[in-house]
Amino acid sequence: NAGVTQTPKFRILKIGQSMTLQCTQDMNHNYMYWYRQDPGMGLKLIYYSVGAGITDKGEVPNGYNVSRSTTEDFPLRLELAAPSQTSVYFCASSPSKGDYEQYFGPGTRLTVT
Amino acid sequence: TQLLEQSPQFLSIQEGENLTVYCNSSSVFSSLQWYRQEPGEGPVLLVTVVTGGEVKKLKRLTFQFGDARKDSSLHITAAQPGDTGLYLCAGRTSGTYKYIFGTGTRLKVLA
Numbered sequence: 001n002a003g004v005t006q007t008p009k010f011r012i013l014k015i016g017q018s019m020t021l022q023c024t025q026d027m028n029h030n031y032m033y034w035y036r037q038d039p040g041m042g043l044k045l046i047y048y049s050v051g052a053g054i055t056d057k058g059e060v061p062n063g064y065n066v067s068r069s070t071t072e073d074f075p076l077r078l079e080l081a082a083p084s085q086t087s088v089y090f091c092a093s094s095p096s097k098g099d100y101e102q103y104f105g106p107g108t109r110l111t112v113t
Numbered sequence: 114t115q116l117l118e119q120s121p122q123f124l125s126i127q128e129g130e131n132l133t134v135y136c137n138s139s140s141v142f143s144s145l146q147w148y149r150q151e152p153g154e155g156p157v158l159l160v161t162v163v164t165g166g167e168v169k170k171l172k173r174l175t176f177q178f179g180d181a182r183k184d185s186s187l188h189i190t191a192a193q194p195g196d197t198g199l200y201l202c203a204g205r206t207s208g209t210y211k212y213i214f215g216t217g218t219r220l221k222v223l224a
Contacts, residue, residue: 004155006176031210033211035214039217040217041216041217042117042119042201042214042215042216042217043156043201043203043214044214045211045212045213045214048210059210059213081166090155090156092155096210099144099146099161099163100144100160100205100210100212101146101161102146102156102158102203102212103158104155104156104157105155106153106154106155107153107155111140
């Protein structure tokens with residue numbers, strides 16, 4: 001199993017550009033999450049999903065959009081990139097029962113200049 | 114807004130020393146998790162605690178959930194350089210599927 005995969009690993013965007021961060025999991029988990037992590041800090045929840053077709057906002061959703069058309073994929077869209085969105089983005093998935101252990105992808109390092 | 118405060122923020126110790134990291138909140142959690150994150154990687158789950166007063170041990174690491182389920186601690190005995198990393202606590206409140214992460218404790222163990 002590959003677990004949670006994220007692409008790209010690195011990206012530099014100019015202010016105002018758009019991009020989609022891809023996230024795929026092969027563990028058949030219903031729950032998926034997007035976090036951002038600023039240097040030396042903890043993780044802030046951007047959006048999460050409890051199943052295909054269902055998404056909800058986390059702590060810091062402004063400037064982002066998500067969709068969940070399949071169980072496996074949970075892409076994160078940045079429409080008008082701003083320097084404040086410079087961060088490392090992590091996608092995670094968890095089963096829908098038990099301790100909800102989250103499995104994280106390797107992250108996408110995004111710089112907006 | 115739920116907040117999980119971790120202390121200390123940074124910790125640099127010599128190999129063989131003991132240390133304790135704290136995770137505190139004013140919110141009551143139905144479960145609390147501890148993760149370790151190494152540079153350039155995603156966090157990896159160490160343990161989940163769900164019962165007030167619960168103590169779990171993972172080799173040299175001891176985790177405790179507060180009686181009121183508002184706080185937790187991580188104690189490392191005889192720290193080793195391999196313990197170096199960012200330690201994160203994360204709490205989940207009843208009726209939700211999402212975890213709120215703490216501010217993080219960056220540990221460096223010197224050989």
